[in-house]
Amino acid sequence: NELTALVALIRRACGMDNKLSTYDATVRKNFQNWIMKHHAGAGKKFNEEQMLWLQMIRDHIISSFHFERSDLEMAPFDGKGGLGKMHQLFGAEMEDLIDELNEELAA
Numbered sequence: 001n002e003l004t005a006l007v008a009l010i011r012r013a014c015g016m017d018n019k020l021s022t023y024d025a026t027v028r029k030n031f032q033n034w035i036m037k038h039h040a041g042a043g044k045k046f047n048e049e050q051m052l053w054l055q056m057i058r059d060h061i062i063s064s065f066h067f068e069r070s071d072l073e074m075a076p077f078d079g080k081g082g083l084g085k086m087h088q089l090f091g092a093e094m095e096d097l098i099d100e101l102n103e104e105l106a107a
Contacts, residue, residue: 007065024062030105031058050089053080054101061105067098 008026011017017026035054039045046054056076057067064071072083087094 023065027058027062027105030107031055034101034104053086053089056080057098057101058105061101065106066102069095069098 005022007023008017008021011026012019031054035046035051060067060071069083071077072086077083077086081088090097
């Protein structure tokens with residue numbers, strides 16, 4: 001909690017945020033905006049199972065600030081099929097998706 005409060009304070013002091021907000025609120029807002037951007041227009045939409053995985057990644061970023069491929073070997077990902085399941089759900093786009101989530105959610 002202290003680390004997330006410090007991040008929020010630094011973001012406000014640097015002018016990244018207009019108001020002081022918690023890190024988890026920032027990540028959740030960024031996630032919502034990112035999903036809306038991906039679902040806008042005629043592009044490919046995420047299905048329900050993909051959304052569950054994306055939400056798990058979002059929650060991991062909230063608690064750990066970053067998501068790595070190796071995190072798929074830990075809970076809760078390993079209990080849901082880990083790396084193999086994520087690759088099955090997202091295919092060749094998996095690595096780019098991880099990079100994009102790390103960049104967009106913590107921004």
